[in-house]
Every structure is written in C-alpha cells, then in structure tokens.
Amino acid sequence: MLSQKQSEEAMVSSFTNAGERDGIVEEEKAQTDGSGSVLKSLLWHGGSAYDAWFSCASNQVAQVLLTLPYSFSQLGMLSGIVLQVFYGILGSWTAYLVSVLYIEYRTRKEKENHSFKNHAIQWFEVLDGLLGTYWKAAGLAFNGIFLLCGSVIQLIACASIIYYINDRLYKRTWTYIFGACCATTVFIPSFHNYRIWSFLGLTMTTYTAWYMTGAAIAHGQVEGVIHSGPTKLVLYFTGATNILYTFGGHAITVEIMDAMWKPRKFKYIYLLATLYVFTLTIPSATAVYWAFGDKLLNHANAFSILPPSGWRDAAVILMLIHQFITFGFLCTPLYFLWEKLIGVHHAKSILLKAVARLAVVIPIWFMAIIFPFFGPINSAVGALLVSFTVYIIPAAAHMITFRSASARGTPPRSPQLSCRAGRPCSW
DSSP: OOOHHHHHHHHHHHHHHHTHHHHHHHHHHHHHSSTTHHHHHHHTOOOSHHHHHHHHHHHHSSTHHHHHHHHHHHHOHHHHHHHHHHHHHHHHHHHHHHHHHHHHHHHHHHHTTOOOTTOOOOHHHHHHHHHOHHHHHHHHHHHHHHHHHHHHHHHHHHHHHHTTTOOSSOHHHHHHHHHHHHGGGGGOOSGGGOHHHHHHHHHHHHHHHHHHHHHHHHHOOOTTOOOOOOOSHHHHHHHHHHHHHHTOGGGGHHHHHHTSSSGGGGGGHHHHHHHHHHHHHHHHHHHHHHHHGGGGGGOSSGGGTSOOOHHHHHHHHHHHHHHHHHHHHHHHHHHHHHHHHHTOTTOOOHHHHHHHHHHHHHHHHHHHHHOOOOHHHHHHHIIIIIIIIIIIHHHHHHHHHTOSTTTTTOOOOOOOOBOOTTSOOBO
C-alpha cells in the first residue's frame, strides 16, 4: 500500500518523464544558443534551483524589513521572534502543498497531451484544473488583489525611503518618478529572466539587514529605554499581521516553480529560503528594538530612527533598487493574467507584450499616488489577504484534492477476517 509520500514521489516521477523534458531542452538551448550565449545565460536565462531560491528569498524580504522593529515594539521581543518562526515554518509547509498541487495539475494535463510551451502556469489555473470554477475565482480574487496591493506598496515605499536622504521633493513627486522607473519592468518577459535581479535583490537586503543590526548595536540603548511590549490588543494584532505579511510570497510561488527547468527540485526551496530570511529579519528587528524600545511606536520605518550616516544612505539606495525588483516580481503574474485576458500571452513580440502590460502598471501607479503611506496597508493586506493566500486556500485545496484514497494513489483497504477463540468469525 502506497503512502502519501510515495504517491507524491510517483507524481513527481511522472511529471519528470513528461513535462520536464521541454525544460531540459530549453535549458540546453539557453546554454548553447548564440555567440553571446555564455554571458546571456549567466545574466538572463535563469531556471535552476538556485535561481528559484534567490527569487523566493529576495521576494520575501522587501520594505517589510524596515517595519519589523516597529512590529516588535507592538508585540514585544518574545512574541516578535516566536511569530516570525511560526509564520515562516507554517508558510513553508503550505508552499510545499502548493508545489504538490502544481505537480498534480501538470501531471494530469500532460496525460491529456496538453502542452505548456510558452505558457506560464498560474495558481488560479491550478485551482481551476483540480477543483473547479469557484476555487479559480477564489484564487484570482485573493492572489490578484494581494499582488495589486503589494505592487502599490512597493511604489509607496520607494517614495518613503528616498525621503530620508533627499526631502527636497514631496513624497508624491517621488512616486511619480519611481513609478516611471518601475514601469520598465514591462520589458522583462518572465521569471526566467530575473536571474541577476534576484541575486542583486537578496544581496541588497542582506546588506540592509546587517547594517540595521550593526548600527543599532553601535548606537547602544537610548537613555531610559523602555521595552513595555504589548500594551493594547489592537497593537498586538497589528504587529502580528505585519509579520504575517513578511512571509506572504505564495502569490508568485507557482510562477517561480513553473519557470524552473526542473520544477521537482522546488520541494524544499521555499523552506531553505525562509531559513535564510530568518538570519536577516530576527537579528535586525531584535537589535533595533533592543536599542530604541518603545520609541519605535512612533517610527514605523527603521530608517527614521537610525542615525544618519553614509552607511544608512547606502542602505537606502540599495533598498530603492530592491523595491524596483520586488515590484517586477509582484507585477509579473498580473502581466501574465492581463496577457491571457486580451489574448497576447503566446505572442513572441516583447514590444507587443510591453505595450499591453502598461494597462496594468498605470492603475498601480495612480493608486500609489493616492495613498502615500504603506505601514497600515501592510497590516491590512496581511490580515485580509495573506492569511487566505498563504495558509487557508493552499491547505484547504490540498485536503480536498487528496481527500479520497484513489486521489492519493492509495487503494481502499479490504476488510480483514477476524477470528477469536470461542467466537464465530466476523469481518
């Protein structure tokens, strides 16, 4: 009798023999095609497990890194650390469930001779193929709105962060400028092409996290520092939802996995990415809260309380570049969705797709100008959207998909004959 784990391995094996063949061919082609193939492959054609790891880790840590010390002041030191570990590990488990559902969906489609060449599989398609229209609608609603709000937050964060080294322009003016810069992401075709950006993004957040840790320790505790911890229930849950938002990268998990040459290797990538993220978020938030305590309740952004220096300016600039990268991460699934809606997803012209994608960027740009703050939006998105996108929908979808023994690849148990001494035999 096959166990659940064995059935999942069987699905992976089936998928490897069918769907991954195209990925392997594309990988070899990317490595050998053209005179500048080596440099192009190094910087542009990403589809390895390492690329997926960089993408997952880079996407998890963005501007929320700067708001975690504020969350610690709302939660207290112990709750802040415990909730980070809890949400991170639980999120890694549900990301694994998403990967199992993706493999199951693609395996079924491959058996029906369905080709996904030049087609990016998305979460709502997985839900539609496995569970039907209502699940597709739920996936579209929660993931789509989450990605939309996340993209808006990135633009708002750009304007808020640059203000710490250049306050000569209004924040809305900076939003105009960075909106134009981020609009260039329409020319990045897919997650295959984020190799160099993912690497740079994670490097930048790594620097920023350790700058925050070092700067807080070097500054030391402010005079009369107080660590009162949670004083109001509403503050406690506001901080908790911000930490929940930190590990809400599931909205692009399927797209990252689909961009891999060998998606079966994704199995533990999200967990490994989360473990690395812990080395950035926990020390930085702990150190800044240790140094400034309850003063952080009036400073939602860590840059506003850390002393000005060249090191801080460098962190600001690096985080600005990272916001651009994260904006592209969050917008790319929306680009795919819009392309499929208007029928240009399979077009080979990058220019045609770029023009079509402007219809996605412009409304996001407009909303970022209207709402020039991102702290409360982080908490609202975490409470209303991430909880369903990251935890509830993946877990429920997995349970329903594999609720029957046949779906799990496990044959129903046959009745066993039981005979006891002095009693008639019974089933």
